[in-house]
Amino acid sequence: GAVVSQHPSRVICKSGTSVKIECRSLDFQATTMFWYRQFPKKSLMLMATSNEGSKATYEQGVEKDKFLINHASLTLSTLTVTSAHPEDSSFYICSASTGPANTEAFFGQGTRLTVV
Amino acid sequence: QKEVEQDPGPLSVPEGAIVSLNCTYSNSAFQYFMWYRQYSRKGPELLMYTYSSGNKEDGRFTAQVDKSSKYISLFIRDSQPSDSATYLCAIFTGGGNKLTFGTGTQLKVEL
Numbered sequence: 762g763a764v765v766s767q768h769p770s771r772v773i774c775k776s777g778t779s780v781k782i783e784c785r786s787l788d789f790q791a792t793t794m795f796w797y798r799q800f801p802k803k804s805l806m807l808m809a810t811s812n813e814g815s816k817a818t819y820e821q822g823v824e825k826d827k828f829l830i831n832h833a834s835l836t837l838s839t840l841t842v843t844s845a846h847p848e849d850s851s852f853y854i855c856s857a858s859t860g861p862a863n864t865e866a867f868f869g870q871g872t873r874l875t876v877v
Numbered sequence: 878q879k880e881v882e883q884d885p886g887p888l889s890v891p892e893g894a895i896v897s898l899n900c901t902y903s904n905s906a907f908q909y910f911m912w913y914r915q916y917s918r919k920g921p922e923l924l925m926y927t928y929s930s931g932n933k934e935d936g937r938f939t940a941q942v943d944k945s946s947k948y949i950s951l952f953i954r955d956s957q958p959s960d961s962a963t964y965l966c967a968i969f970t971g972g973g974n975k976l977t978f979g980t981g982t983q984l985k986v987e988l
Contacts, residue, residue, distance in 0.1 A: 803980060804881075804981065807976070871920045
């Protein structure tokens, strides 16, 4: 299957600082990338959908000013958690779609964010 | 009612057992049905997907969909300790581009 690389795999930051997470599709062009958040023993919660060159579409209840998403190229999307607080601590996962149908979404390995 | 319901487990079985994992869904518009495997602290990995009622087999894995009952299953034959992971069902409506996940079932296959 296609490879999606997510970096960093884990990060610890101080409360009030910003953290950037990168998601790269290594061997295909991803027209659409998705960002999820996963709490322990909970389902993946879709945060936003990003299409290359356009603004991300955020799910209801997700603060767009807090979770900044940029999809500057067909192989790279970034999620920036701004002014992070301890309640933002979570597992963040990106996925990339090889086409509009998204019947095969390839996931990154996830980023464990801890805000202290 | 959640769109996708899945028993979180944990489910513990002996090596070699047949495992049955299940999900129910509420929206009859759902068209594609996926199963993902997620190891601890890793991203999900797609195992199988299907879009019609019936069975689809891939090695030791069989995905089953019953649209009339809105019920999907994943069977694992000859389970191995390496199958120990969380299994998530996900359902996708072809008209949009959004996957709706179940909570995942934690499976442990013991020696």
